[in-house]
Amino acid sequence: MKAMQHLFQSLDTSVPIWDSTFMVAPLVLIGTKEADNYDMAPKHMAGPVGFDNYFGFVCTPKHATYHNVLKTKFFTVSFPLPDTIVATSLAASQRDTVISKYKNVLKALPLEKAQTMDAMFLKDSYLRLECELFKVIDGFGENSIITGKIKVAQVLDEYRRISERDEQDQLVKDPLFVYISPGRFAKITKTYNFPFPKDFKR
Known part of the structure; x- marks a missing residue:
């Protein structure tokens, strides 16, 4: 049988x-x-x-998040549940020049206070991290990588991996929420065991 021919197109790397x-x-x-x-x-x-136990994210000095972390030396991370797409989307609302985003939008969201730092979690999340600032790496164009050392971590009971649970059944019952960049999202329920080579070690 003749092998399928794959046609690749070159992308212009002078733009993202x-x-x-x-x-x-x-x-x-x-x-x-x-x-x-x-x-x-x-x-x-x-x-x-x-x-x-380190976590990082890309941010830009144009955003308040960057300056907030540099000032306070901490941040939280909320992994939203699949049915929280509206709340997650609202959190992306632009701030008003006069009224802060917190007063304008975030007070309407289900938030909870972190245990060890003065910051919030999205209440409807399955994994929560409280991070102390570790290192900021600037210079990726206009962007930076902000990293933190995880000091506190909590996982929703039904999302915790336990050997007695069937992993596929667990994901069907409690799916994961992922972003399909650019501009789409999905709930992951169907998964497969990865075919690692024999004696594979990370």
Whole structure:
């Protein structure tokens, strides 16, 4: 049988390429303290930094989140439940020049205070992290990577991985919420065991 021919198209790297195809990403809400109020910012360029308890996300000095973290030295991370798309979307609302986003939008969202820092979580989330600022790496164009050391972590009971549970059944019952960049989202319920090579070690 003749092998299928795959046709690739070159992308113009003089401009950002990321809207040229779809990519799967997590979607989290980063919680920070902002003056006398709070801020919640959706981020999809986010995730673990290595295999130890570090978490990072991409941000820009143009956003309040960047300056909030530098000032307070902490942030929270909320992984939203699949049915919280409206709340997650509202958190992306632009702030008013006079009225803060907290007074304008966030007071309408289901938020809960973190245990060890003056910041908020999205109440309807399955994984919550409280992070102390570790390192900020500037210089990725206009963007930066903000990293934190996880000091407190909580997972919703039904989302915790336990050996006695069937993983596929667990994800059917309690699916994951992912962002399909750019501009789409999905609930993940159907998954497969990854075919790792024999004796594979990370």
